[in-house]
Amino acid sequence: MAISLSAARLAVKSPLIAQPDPSHTVWSRLEPLATSDDVSDSLQARIADPLWMLARQWQFNELQGEDAGSPISAALAVVGLPVSTLLHQQNAVDAVTLPAGAAAIEALVEHEQVLSVHPKLNAQAGQQLMRRLRAAGLPDAGQVLRAQFPAALPAPDDAVADNAGFVWHMLLDQRAIDAQALASTLKALPDRAALEAFTSGLGVAAAQVGSAADLLSHWLGWLDELALDGSAPGASPYWQPQRLEYSFALGAQGDGPPVRLQADEYADGRLDWHSFTLGAAANLPGGPSEAFDVPPKDAPPPRPPLPTTARYPGMPADRYWEFEDGRVNFGMLGAAKSDLTRLAVLEYALVFSNDWFTLPLTLPTNALYRVSQFDVRDNFGITLTIPPAGWNMFEMSLQPGAPVARLDNALYLCPALNTLEGPPLEHVLLVRDEMANLVWGIEKRVQGASGEAIDRKFESTRLSTNQTLRPSADAPANGALLQYTLQTPVAANWVPFLPVRKEGATPANWAIQLQRGVVTHYYQVTASRLADPVNLRYSAFIERLRSNRFVETTGVQGAVDNQLQGFMFHPRGSLLRLDPNAPVASDFLRVEEEEVPRDGIELKRRFNYARDAQGRALLWIGRSKTTGRGEGASGLKFDVVTRGKV
Known part of the structure; x- marks a missing residue:
């Protein structure tokens, strides 16, 4: 329907409004208008004829040059603070100082005693020393050590249920050196003279005392590197039994006040930057506001990192008609109009997945880092400075009462361990x-x-x-x-x-x-009935219960001919x-x-x-x-x- 400007009492201030320039239509992106909840038919990409394929390629901009550069190099500068202390969440007094080159945080937090809870490994470590002594021509010294420090592998409560324990008890009990006991004795020796005196007491000839002492020292170093052994029996001191997870904090010390990172719920065995939060507890003073002002540690990459396209399993191919591996079938991802999350995943995978790049970067472990400079150069030679995105999706969370409003451009990079x-x-x-x-x-x-x-x-x-x-043979039927x-x-x-x-x-x-x-179970333990030959297996079952150290028994109750025990x-x-x-x-x-x-x-x-x-x-x-x-x-x-x- 035509409308007259004068009839509508509208004044034209510019002739361009009454006579606009001609326009043309282009396709920059195809937006589907779904009429069904099933998207499999539209994702099949059925082929009609060559002309139709050329038209579809033109519509999908495969024939269009965008004059856009691809990143080919990046100049990156990173500064950070070294992690200096590991402490309990609720007790900052018992802080552990982390020296340079310390083990990974995961191992330091999780490790518990190994040799004391694994008698077989303890005995095998002692056998390692016996083999070294035999190779050095000192088999008698190994026998003396085995007699002084015998490794005990107790017999299991039930040999049928614990068959491996029964076999290793028969093979190694009192037949190997107790590695943990011997190591405790050797570490208590004050100096080299005491070690040689201990070695001479093993029946070693005077000419071989020095070499035998060196062998014991080397074995002791090997044992220390065999496993991270806890200082106390039981779980790690950072394990919270009422929460069934680890809880600890890290301190990063720079020129300013220390930074405190808290991991309240570390439980899955994978420690990363998102496992930490920053809070202001009474026993964790300090904040990061001044700590990042003066970077105490510079960590430049040894060579400029090369940007590479981000990939993930089942990623769609770069070209529309390129054959894919089929590990992920996006055609089977049905989505309703209200299923926004699934639609967002589909849109990212099909439209924007090839717009992301990754930069491999090697940094020293156990430190808190931030990016101070980030320049990207494309294939046209244009250098573009990338500012901080300002997203809080990829930065640590802050607990209530934190000393700062947010941690701009800060990222904690934990040791990246590929743990087996x-x-x-x-x-x-x-x-x-x-x-x-x-x-x-x-x-x-x-x-x-x-x-x-x-x-x-x-x-x-x-x-x-x-x-x-x-029941006995003469008992009446029930x-x-x-x-x-x-x-x-x-x-x-x-x-x-x-x-x-x-x-x-x-x-x-x-x-x-x-x-x-x-759960308390009561069983019939009348002596006359247990002695009946028909109840031989039942009698053996009662004996297994009474001899098991994880089964608690109550007193025998009831009359003489009908006794029960819990x-x-x-x-x-x-x-x-x-x-x-x-x-x-x-x-x-x-x-x-x-x-x-x-x-x-x-x-x-x-x-x-x-x-x-x-x-x-x-x-x-x-x-x-x-x-x-x-x-x-x-x-x-x-x-x-x-x-x-x-």
């Missing part, structure tokens, strides 16, 4: 059981007598809660129509966690914690223990209730192996916590009535 993780020495699941209204700690794998992992479920079957007495069960059995490797009131909770703020408990199953591993060195019957772990979500959590304790920036091999035992696999069902019921066999 061994099979779990201990594997525990914490799941919620809605039917029983409990949280269960399920021990799947624990360390056996030799230190090797054993299947806790198989051992639980050996400690079966379904064992029953067989003809009861209804049979009453006070409590259904639960597997021995299922440990309950009961809700208890949190210490210090008030009626206005009533908070709970989950405290580890036990058995309480405690955890065998250390993940569900507050103090593994305390008696298991008096050690109760309390876990914060919010740490066990509906999906549960998965705890693992295992060996980690990595090489640091100096090329040193690092071996340590660490722990990790990840999301679980969902809820569980223990089958625990009370007051169950079933129909008997007539």
Whole structure:
């Protein structure tokens, strides 16, 4: 419909409005207008004819030159502060000074004692010394050391369930040197003269005392580099048992006040800059405002880094009709109109994924860095200065009360370790059981007598809660129509966690914690019935329960002809223990209730192996916590009535 300007009482101030310049239409980008929730048909890119393909290439700007340069080099300047201290989150007094060339932060935080909890490795380290002594022509000295420091590999409680522990007990018990005990004795010697006196006491000839002392010194150095050994038994001092995660802080000292970085919830075994926050706690003074003003440490790259296109598995090809590997099928990613997150991922992958570049940069470890200069040169010779993006997506978070409003252009680069993780020495699941209204700690794998992992479920079957007495041959048949069960059995490797009131909770703020408990099972232990030949296997089962150090027993109750005894199953591993060195019957772990979500959590304790920036091999035992696999069902019921066999 035409509209008259005069009829509409509109005045034209410029003739360009009444007579605009001719325009032309171009395609700079195709925006799909979806009429269906399925995007697979549009992503198939069906081919019609050559002319149609040329038109589609023209529409997708494949025939257009943009006169845009590609980055070919970059000039980068980085300044930073060295990390100087490692300290507890709540106790800044016990700070550990980190010297130059210290081990990676992950290893220092996670490591716990190795030789004391792995008798097989301890004995094998002693065998290494015996082999060295034999190679040096001193086999008698090795036998004397074995007699003075015998390595003990105790027999397992159940040889069938812990077969590896039984085998290594028969092979190595008292047949190797206790490496940990010998190392403690050698380290206590004050000087070289004392070491040679100790060596001469091993029956070494006077002419070989010096070489034998050197051999012991070399072996002691080898043992120190074998694994990072903790100073105290049990978990790392940075492990928070009530949270089932690590908590620590780092101090970075420069010319100004120190910087304090806090890692409150480090649990997944991968330490990176986003694991840290900056806060102002009473025991962590100082802030970064002046620390970054005077850069105390310059870390220029040894050579200009070359920008490379960012790649990821399944990335779309650069050309539209180029064959792809098919590892990721974007055509199967159906998205509704309201599914904004999936649409954003699709748009990034299909449109903007080739616009990102990466710069490989090697920096000294254990330091807090920021980029002071960033210039990029393209293939046309144009140098462009890249300013800070100002995004807080790629910088550390700040806790309430932090000394600064934000950390502009600051990034903590932790040692990038490619850690090799061994099979779990201990594997525990914490799941919620809605039917029983409990949280269960399920021990799947624990360390056996030799230190090797054993299947806790198989051992639980050996400690079966379904064992029953067989009636004697002259006993009358049970003809009861209804049979009453006070409590259904639960597997021995299922440990309950009961809700208890949190210490210090008030009626206005009533908070709970989950405290580890036990399930008590009562079994028939009448002597006459246990002596019956038909109950031979049941009698052996009772003896296994009574001899197991992780099973607590109660007194025998009842009449002489009907005696019962209670058995309480405690955890065998250390993940569900507050103090593994305390008696298991008096050690109760309390876990914060919010740490066990509906999906549960998965705890693992295992060996980690990595090489640091100096090329040193690092071996340590660490722990990790990840999301679980969902809820569980223990089958625990009370007051169950079933129909008997007539």
